Amino acid sequence: MINHTFPVLGRQIPVRVPQTVDDFRQFQRYVIDRANAGERVAYDTETTGLGTYTSGFRIRTAQFGTPEEAWVLQVEKGDDLQRLATWALRTLPALSMQNRNFDMLASDRHLPGITLEELAPKTVDTYIYTHLADPRRRDQGGVGNGLKDAAAHYVDPHAPDTQGGLIEEFHKIGHTKDTGWPHIDIDNPLYLSYAGGDVILTSRLLPKVEARVRELGINPSLIPFEHEVGFICALIERRGMRINREYTTRLSAELLEESARWAEEAKKYGVANVNSTKQLSEALLGMGEVIPERTDGGAVQVDGKVLKRLADVDKDWEPIESRTPNPLAMAVLRSKRASKWRSSYAEAMLRTADENDRVHPKISALAARTARMAIADPPFQQLPSGKFEVRHAVRADDGHRMISVDYSSVEPRVMAALSGDERMTAAILRGDDLHNLTAASVYGPDFTPGQRKVAKVVQLGVAYGGGAKTIAAQTGLTIQAAQAAVKGYKRTYPQLARYIRSLQAQVIRDGYTLRTPSGRRLVFDRDAAYASFNGEIQSTARDIFAQGLLEIHARGLTPHVLLPIHDEIVADAPEAQAAEVAREIGEAMSMSLRGIPLGTDPDVGGGSWGSLYMKKATTMIENDTWYAANPEEAAAAEARRK
Template identity: 85%
Template sequence: MIEYSFPVLGQQIPVRVPQAVEDFQAFQRYIIDRANAGERVAYDTETTGLATYSRDFRIRTAQFGTPNQAWVLQVEKGSDLQRLSSWALRTLPALSMQNRNFDMLASDRHLPGITLEKLAPKTLDTYIHLHLSDPRRRDQGGIGNGLKDASAHYVDPSAPDTAAGLYDEFHKIGHTKDTGWRHIDIDNPLYLSYAGGDVILTSRLLPKVQARVAELGINPSLIPFEHEVGYVCALIERRGMRIDREYTTRLSAELSDESARWAEEARKYGVENINSTRQVSAALLGMGEEIKERTAGGAVQVDGNVLKRLADVDRQWDPIGSRTPNPLAMAILRSKRASKWRTSYADAMLRTADENDRVHPKIGALAARTARMSISDPPFQQLPSGKWEVRRAVIADEGHRMISVDYSSVEPRVMAALSGDERMTAAILRGDDLHNLTAASVYGPDFVPAQRKVAKVVQLGVAYGGGAKTIAAQTGLTLPEAQAAVRGYKRTYPRLARYIRSLQAQVIRDGYTLRTPSGRRLVFDRDAAYASFNGEIQSTARDIFAQGLLEIHARGLTQHVLLPVHDEIIADATDNEAPDIAREIGEAMTMTLRGIPLGTDPDVGGASWGSLYMKTANTMIDNDPWYRANPEAAHIAERERG
């Protein structure tokens, strides 16, 4: 037996690494004793990286621990150790993990006989409890939801950071914090003692955060709710999404060429490096542009928001029509977008795909402050809603068609339900278009499409706590025009305006905290009470979506789901079943909130995810230079949509 230690509260807690037969027998006795006592044991893995389904991913160690000891099995050394880890996981009746989906999925894939279905029902996640008690990261003023930050607060402020503490070891062998996990010696003493430290800390952390959740009066039903939502997301992540490797490889090359073409266009205006703030700002100012925005250091700001304003496009890249687009701003935006799409999407899919060419995006079921989900590696949530090129890389299973089901105007409906605004509620129940109603109120019944678009921005801007200045920047309106639009919006929905003011005052009185309709606790910065209504909307919409996901699972439809993204479910089914499956998923998601119906828009596409977003070829070629540079794309769009 090799024995190391991990310091907690001035004590050296033993970390045992069994080597011989008698050592493994001692480990088995430890597990059996814990199982007979019904004691919850913390479980964790050390792996080669985070891409669980990439072809070269593997588990290096599996560790088990209680507050006063830890055991580390070096499963990388052989199948016998893998089987021993599997036996322990099957034998133990209760487990705890920090961010359990990662370790459950790694074990499901790489340990014999272990499945999500067996692990999830008996595992409590410390991360879920931490998020429910305070959803803020440390850099947002919270305790933090990571193991180190949480342990420093609840367990021992002086306990080592078991991740950062290894970075020096990685540097010694010529690797970084990202690559060192794969290459560090499996017998490295610090590596093994810190592996044991993770489960010791997790085991001590769980009762602390359970007590904190109870102390704060968090709705207790949220604990099993979030565990079930996380489990369903893990099932979806395990299934993954099939990619067209040939298309994705070609897309990567095309995006690289596109980025270079637009960077070359920027050079015509004197910008040799599009990432140089100094060069870009000097060139734009030299073209006569007025840029009022400044960085914290006082330099001219030329971030994406500024460039889009100058290029006269909104956040979704749709033309605003408020000015003549600046060609340099557009060239820089397009070069950077193509580069980002290549690295974050095309190359990420090729890098993380498993042996069956399926990618498994990581689904953070409980991520943002508001609890909204996140999708990473690849970050599909960040794709503009109307673009299809990257989505075209994801294809349905053989003989299947893609399905999309999303909520119909969920955020305005949540706004109406929360505020009780009579006029907004009546309009929704009549089936009126809220943006048309707002535009008519602000501009009169003869409003034009551009004014309806402004009304939409105003509605979201007011809800999100944005002022007239922000709305002006997003729409191209002058500040007085934006101020007039905001006043018109508030006249249209007076009770909504009163509710927002009342909610902000209540949040301040309650110490900058808010309880949502589900009983979730949101915490706001002292200077950000204005964001409270946005937080309530986003959190409530997320809980509605999560409840819909659980209903999908209860109806046995999870096998069809490929990804939950924003307020949309992406799924697939056989050609014959697709319309019925889309309808059933839509029915599962449909519900009411305080009398406001929350309906869905099911859609069935073709063979790829992109088919659900493709426009006609002529429209694409007319409106986007990318298609003029890639004429075959239009033909693909026409062929696949049918």
């Protein structure tokens, strides 16, 4: 037996690393005793990285622990140790994990015989409790939801940082915090001590955060709710999404060329480096642009928001039509976007795809302050909603068609339900277009398409706590015109305006906290009470989406789902069943909130995710690359256009 220790609250807690047959029998006795006592045991893995399904990924150690003891199995050393870890996972009736989806999926993929379905029902996730207690990251003023931050707050502020502490060890062997995990010696004493420390801290953290959630009076039903949502997301992540490797490889090359081409265009205006804020700001000011935004250091701000305003496009790259687009701003935006798409999507898909050319995006079911989900590796959630190029890399399974089901204007409907605004509610029930109603109120019945787009920005801006200054920056309006638009919006929906003011006052009285309709606790910065309605909308919309995901699962439709993204379910199904599956998913997601119907828009496409967007923009058929990679869909799109 190799014995190490891990310090907690001034005591050295034993960390045991079995080596011999007798050692393994002692470990088995430890597991059986914990099982007989019905004791919950913490479980964790040390792996070669985060790419669970990538080539070369492996579990190096599997560790089990209670508050007073930890055992580390060096499963990398042989099949017998892997089988022993599987036996322990099956024998123990109750487990706890920090961020359980990663360890459950790694074990499902790389330990013989263990499955996600077997682990999930008996595992609680300490991350869920920490997020329910305080959803803020540490840099946002919160406790933080990672093991290091949560353990420092709830368990022992002086306990070692079990990841950060290994960086020096990585440096000794010529690696970084990102590259050292597969290379550090598996017998390294600090590595093994910290592996055991993770489960010791997790087992000590659980009762603390359980008590904190009870103390705060958080809706107890959110605990099983979040565990079930997380499990469904793990099932989806395990299935993954098939990519067209040939198309993706070509896309990567073309994005590299596109980035360079637009960078050359920027050079015509004196910007030799599109990433140089100094060159860019000087060139834009030289072109006569007025840029009031400043960085914390006082420099001219030329971030993406500013550039999109100058280029006259919204966050989804749709033209706003409020000014003449600045050609330099557009060139820089396009160059940077092509470069980002290449690294974050095309190259990421090629790098993370498994042996069957399936990518498995990591789905954080409970992520933002508001609990909204996040997608990483690749970050599909950040793709503009109307763009098809990257999405065409994702293919349905053979003989299947792609499906998209999203909510119909879910956020304005949630706004109406929460505020009780009668005019907004009546418009929704009549089926009116809310943006048209706002535009008519602000500009009169003969409003232009550009004014409708401004009205849309105003509606979202006011709801999300943005004032005239923010709206002017997003639309290119003058401050006076933005103020007039805001006044017109509030005149259109007076109850909504009163509700927002009342909610902000209530949040301040309650110590900058808010309870959402689901009982979730949101915490706001002391200078950000204005964001409270935005937080309530976002959080409520997320919980509606998560409830829809649960209903999809209850109907047995999860095997069709490829990705939950924003307010949309991306799925596929055999061609003969696709329309029916889309309809069933849409029905599962549909519900009502305080009398406001929350309907869906099911859509069936062709063989790629991008085909769903083909029907939304006929100009897309002009892309020759897409024609070459998707001839059958291109033909169908051309027929639809004609």
